[in-house]
Amino acid sequence: MLELKNLVWTLPGGEEIIKGITMHAAPGKLTVVTGPNGGGKTSIAKLTAGLYAPTSGSILLDGNDITGLDMTERAKLGIAYAFQMPVHFKGLTVRDLLEISAEDKLDEGRLCGLLGKVGLCAHDYIDRPVDASLSGGEIKRIEIATVLARKNARLLVFDEPEAGIDLWSFTSLIEVFRALREERDRAMLVISHQERILEIADEIVVIANGKVRVAGTRETVLPTLLAEEKQASCPIRTQTAAVSC
Amino acid sequence: MEKITEELLQKISDFKEQFKGAYSIRENGFCTGRQSSPHIHIESKEDAPGLVIHIDSEAQDENVYIPACVTHGDVDDLVYNDFYVAEGANVTIIAGCGVHNDSEESARHNGIHRFFLGKNCHVLYKEKHIGTGTGKGLRTIDPVTDATLEENAILEMDTIQIGGVDRTTRTTRATLAAGARLTIHESLLTEYDQTASTEFEVSMDGDDSSVDLISRSVAKGNSSQQYHSCIKGNCRCTGHSECDAILVDHGTVNAAPELYAGNIDAALIHEAAIGKIAGEQIIKLRTLGLTEEEAEAKIIDGFLRG
Ligand SMILES: Nc1ncnc2c1ncn2[C@@H]1O[C@H](COP(=O)(O)OP(=O)(O)OP(=O)(O)O)[C@@H](O)[C@H]1O
Numbered sequence: 332m333l334e335l336k337n338l339v340w341t342l343p344g345g346e347e348i349i350k351g352i353t354m355h356a357a358p359g360k361l362t363v364v365t366g367p368n369g370g371g372k373t374s375i376a377k378l379t380a381g382l383y384a385p386t387s388g389s390i391l392l393d394g395n396d397i398t399g400l401d402m403t404e405r406a407k408l409g410i411a412y413a414f415q416m417p418v419h420f421k422g423l424t425v426r427d428l429l430e431i432s433a434e435d436k437l438d439e440g441r442l443c444g445l446l447g448k449v450g451l452c453a454h455d456y457i458d459r460p461v462d463a464s465l466s467g468g469e470i471k472r473i474e475i476a477t478v479l480a481r482k483n484a485r486l487l488v489f490d491e492p493e494a495g496i497d498l499w500s501f502t503s504l505i506e507v508f509r510a511l512r513e514e515r516d517r518a519m520l521v522i523s524h525q526e527r528i529l530e531i532a533d534e535i536v537v538i539a540n541g542k543v544r545v546a547g548t549r550e551t552v553l554p555t556l557l558a559e560e561k562q563a564s565c566p567i568r569t570q571t572a573a574v575s576c
Numbered sequence: 577m578e579k580i581t582e583e584l585l586q587k588i589s590d591f592k593e594q595f596k597g598a599y600s601i602r603e604n605g606f607c608t609g610r611q612s613s614p615h616i617h618i619e620s621k622e623d624a625p626g627l628v629i630h631i632d633s634e635a636q637d638e639n640v641y642i643p644a645c646v647t648h649g650d651v652d653d654l655v656y657n658d659f660y661v662a663e664g665a666n667v668t669i670i671a672g673c674g675v676h677n678d679s680e681e682s683a684r685h686n687g688i689h690r691f692f693l694g695k696n697c698h699v700l701y702k703e704k705h706i707g708t709g710t711g712k713g714l715r716t717i718d719p720v721t722d723a724t725l726e727e728n729a730i731l732e733m734d735t736i737q738i739g740g741v742d743r744t745t746r747t748t749r750a751t752l753a754a755g756a757r758l759t760i761h762e763s764l765l766t767e768y769d770q771t772a773s774t775e776f777e778v779s780m781d782g783d784d785s786s787v788d789l790i791s792r793s794v795a796k797g798n799s800s801q802q803y804h805s806c807i808k809g810n811c812r813c814t815g816h817s818e819c820d821a822i823l824v825d826h827g828t829v830n831a832a833p834e835l836y837a838g839n840i841d842a843a844l845i846h847e848a849a850i851g852k853i854a855g856e857q858i859i860k861l862r863t864l865g866l867t868e869e870e871a872e873a874k875i876i877d878g879f880l881r882g
């Protein structure tokens with residue numbers, strides 16, 4: 332489905348952030364990207380969704396080179412990206428945003444289904460503006476829902492979906508990811524530091540310092556990662572957020 | 577009634593063939609239909625063009641429509657409407673204005689509204705302004721609102737100018753007695769070479785009165801907007817004003833908010849932000865499949881509506 336080939340991304344000042352990354356995300360599989368803060372995970376997601384243009388290398392979707400396509404074109408091809416840092420809007424409501432995502436009017440039942448997946452009650456949220464009046468966890472869940480609402484999504488990219496989300500909702504989010512993986516024609520790329528997400532991964536890619544440090548199946552990569560973590564040298568964390576329902 | 581008037585009425589109100597409740601429709605300076613209701617009496621003013629509207633205490637959850645339309649150039653319509661709202665009444669006043677102009681001459685509507693709100697009454701005032709037509713003649717709407725709120729009266733004003741108005745000078749003045757509450761939501765869109773000037777002057781004169789003034793505007797093209805608000809707290813009161821403007825293309829906005837606290841217990845806040853649409857907002861919508869232009873239109877639409 333998605334292939335990144337020898338991707339390099341350099342800042343205008345010359346600093347190389349992504350230093351030749353080759354990796355893939357296969358349909359029906361959940362690929363988890365992990366690694367230390369500042370390692371380049373979000374940059375990879377943004378390069379994939381077209382927010383950044385690579386300096387060299389190529390991005391392929393279903394074998395087609397999409398490196399030259401802009402973000403609108405990539406979205407139309409089915410790349411859906413839930414931001415690490417959700418955007419605030421002044422005026423657009425939760426309903427507006429989800430209807431834009433779904434390219435359709437959504438009745439309360441569908442809104443309820445979508446927001447229910449991220450642990451929100453539609454009735455309380457649909458008419459609220461997506462602005463700073465929402466809590467960090469609420470806006471993060473709405474951000475995730477914007478990707479779940481996409482009809483044509485084929486590659487779903489979630490950037491640290493666990494951030495700010497309480498334990499109770501997190502458990503149901505894991506179930507949503509599991510269910511999505513069952514849809515064989517979709518690929519999932521989840522950036523996470525969360526052990527419980529790593530545990531449901533099919534493939535794990537560890538990115539550090541702009542390069543792939545390790546990549547492989549969960550069975551091969553996770554034990555080493557966890558062992559490293561025990562020695563406090565690896566940045567994956569277990570969920571520590573308090574339950575707040 | 578002219579067909580153009582009907583079309584304008586549909587754009588500025590929920591008009592469908594007729595209005596339910598009390599109404600008076602003004603077309604190019606003349607009345608084309610009027611109806612009072614048991615608790616809302618509409619009469620012509622004797623000393624000037626316009627209406628005197630008496631809303632008695634029995635009026636509860638009732639509507640009164642007083643739209644004004646101009647359908648061609650070379651019209652300069654001036655109207656004075658006075659509203660007397662009795663103690664405890666609860667009504668919605670819908671007072672939109674549409675100016676259509678296909679000619680080279682200018683077309684203008686200038687509505688001067690005075691509100692006298694009795695104790696404990698609740699008025700929701702809705703006003704939508706629009707300009708249409710293909711002529712080079714200017715479309716101008718200059719509303720003036722003067723409101724006096726007695727004890728615990730509530731006035732909520734929702735005003736929106738959705739486009740096509742070349743020139744507008746909007747003036748709103750209000751004085752509030754104890755416990756009275758005024759909220760104003762203004763949305764304003766200017767484009768091309770349009771200009772808009774907004775002036776608010778609110779004086780809180782009785783303890784526990786409050787004002788909440790929210791202005792959202794978008795200046796596109798080469799349009800320009802002037803904004804001046806003055807909130808005076810002369811007693812124990814709370815005042816909040818928020819002025820948010822988005823600039824697109826070469827639009828300009830000059831916002832000058834003013835607060836005056838004449839009492840130690842007056843709590844007044846002003847917030848203001850002017851700038852272009854945040855790039856990240858456009859990016860987010862593009863990742864949902866919208867083009868840059870579509871994203872911009874959605875953001876502006878939501879901003880003006882919100
Ligand atoms: N637009 C940008 N301009 C300048 N520097 C950038 C930009 N985007 C990313 N960087 C830098 O590139 C590096 C990688 O950032 P990136 O956000 O990809 O890391 P990450 O792996 O997602 O980190 P985290 O786990 O903290 O989210 C960081 O040092 C960051 O400061």
Ligand SMILES: [Mg+2]
Nearest residue numbers: 372373374415
């Ligand atoms: Mg990141």
